[in-house]
Every structure is written in C-alpha cells, then in structure tokens.
Amino acid sequence: MTEAETITTVMRALADPTRRAVFERIANSDEITVAELTRSSNVTQGAISQHVKTLKQAGLVSERPEGRNVYYRAQPAGLEPLADWMSHYGVFWRERFADLRDLLKEIDP
Numbered sequence: 171m172t173e174a175e176t177i178t179t180v181m182r183a184l185a186d187p188t189r190r191a192v193f194e195r196i197a198n199s200d201e202i203t204v205a206e207l208t209r210s211s212n213v214t215q216g217a218i219s220q221h222v223k224t225l226k227q228a229g230l231v232s233e234r235p236e237g238r239n240v241y242y243r244a245q246p247a248g249l250e251p252l253a254d255w256m257s258h259y260g261v262f263w264r265e266r267f268a269d270l271r272d273l274l275k276e277i278d279p
Contacts, residue, residue, distance in 0.1 A: 176229075176251045183228035184252075188213060189221040196222075196231055197244035204240070 171179070184190050195210075196202055204222060208215040222242055225231040229248035234241045 173251060177255050179228045180230065180248065180252045183224050183230060186221070188217075189224060192218060192221045193225055193230060193244065196225070196242050197246075199243070201234065201241035201243045203242070207242075 184193065191211075192207060195207055199206075204215060204218050207222070208218045211218065213221075222231060226233065226242075230245055231242050231248075232245050234243070
C-alpha cells in the first residue's frame with residue numbers, strides 16, 4: 171500500500187464518529203474485548219465488531235486471542251502516516267500565528 175493509500179485508509183477509518191469513539195475507548199484501555207465495548211454503547215455487538223475490523227485493517231488496532239475472547243489494543247504507530255501528513259501543514263500554521271502575533275503587537279504595543 172502506498173503512503174497516500176495508507177493515509178486515506180486511516181482517515182476513512184477515523185471519519186466515522188462511532189468508529190472514532192470505539193478507537194478512543196480502545197486507546198484508553200490496556201486491552202478490551204468487543205463485549206466490553208458493546209456493554210457501554212448503544213451499538214450492537216455486530217456493529218462494534220465491524221468497526222473494530224475496520225480499525226484493525228487500517229493498522230490502528232491489534233488483537234490478541236485468548237481462549238474464547240479476543241483482546242484489542244490501540245496501535246499508536248498506526249497514526250504515524252496521518253501525523254506525518256499533518257506535520258507538513260505545521261509550517262503554514264506557525265507562519266500564520268507569527269503573523270498574527272506581529273499584527274497584535276502593532277495594534278496594541
């Protein structure tokens with residue numbers, strides 16, 4: 171998968187608000203099962219499983235099977251392509267904030 175495809179996959183995975191909430195729950199846990207994710211949501215277990223599958227395919231979540239349970243944990247490295255892409259725009263914002271700071275100094279020395 172090319173870098174652009176990877177970024178697109180991560181963005182699509184996180185574009186859905188329910189999936190983003192599932193990812194946040196996983197990220198805030200050491201490990202968590204689909205059953206645990208379902209218990210505290212208004213979403214069916216099947217839907218949660220589909221969201222977790224999409225997150226896993228995007229490289230944002232890994233799994234560890236243990237007996238009848240599968241435990242999921244966040245993979246922060248999965249966010250790296252998105253963070254790298256966004257860092258290119260950091261220069262733009264730093265320049266804009268510097269311009270704003272200069273303008274504010276001119277207005278109110």
